[in-house]
Amino acid sequence: MGRLTVLALRAVLVLLLTGSVLVQAVMVPLLAIDLRGMDADIEYLRAPLLSVIVLGTAAVEVVLMCVWRLVTMVRRGTVFSHAAFRYVHVVIGAVVAAACLLFGLAVLLAPGEAVAPGVVLLVGGAALAVLGVALVVLVLRMLLAQAVERDVAATRMQAELDEVI
Secondary structure, three states: OOHHHHHHHHHHHHHHHHHHHHHHHHHHHHHHHHHHHOOHHHHHHHHHHHHHHHHHHHHHHHHHHHHHHHHHHHHHOOOOOOHHHHHHHHHHHHHHHHHHHHHHHHHHHOOOOOOOHHHHHHHHHHHHHHHHHHHHHHHHHHHHHHHHHHHHHHHHHHHHHHHHO
């Protein structure tokens, strides 16, 4: 990965992380204030909705930090090692947690007539899409495992060849 690509990716990661922190620090309190005037029949949604936003944003921040570490490993040429799996596992866990949060929100929104059924379906569809992202990362993890395996085998073969020569 070229130096310019790494710098561009890191700039995007910094902007996304800054935006997520601003969402947690500014937007969530403002949303909490706005939600104080909710109808009594949907007042029970206030705390879960705010919790989903805060925890979902935290999951995004975890993913961003892990991607930062993986980019650093790519730049150093150490990504094809067992140390990379730790970050990939954390990414998968954070994405699955975000999907579970969205599914939970869909379940909370479903009963009653306060929220349209289409909105519940949209939230459920978003949860399914996020779960799909976790599955894509899982497939990429399997590719990383194969690459690490081949790198270890190549290193072993090189060592054997060096002994012969």
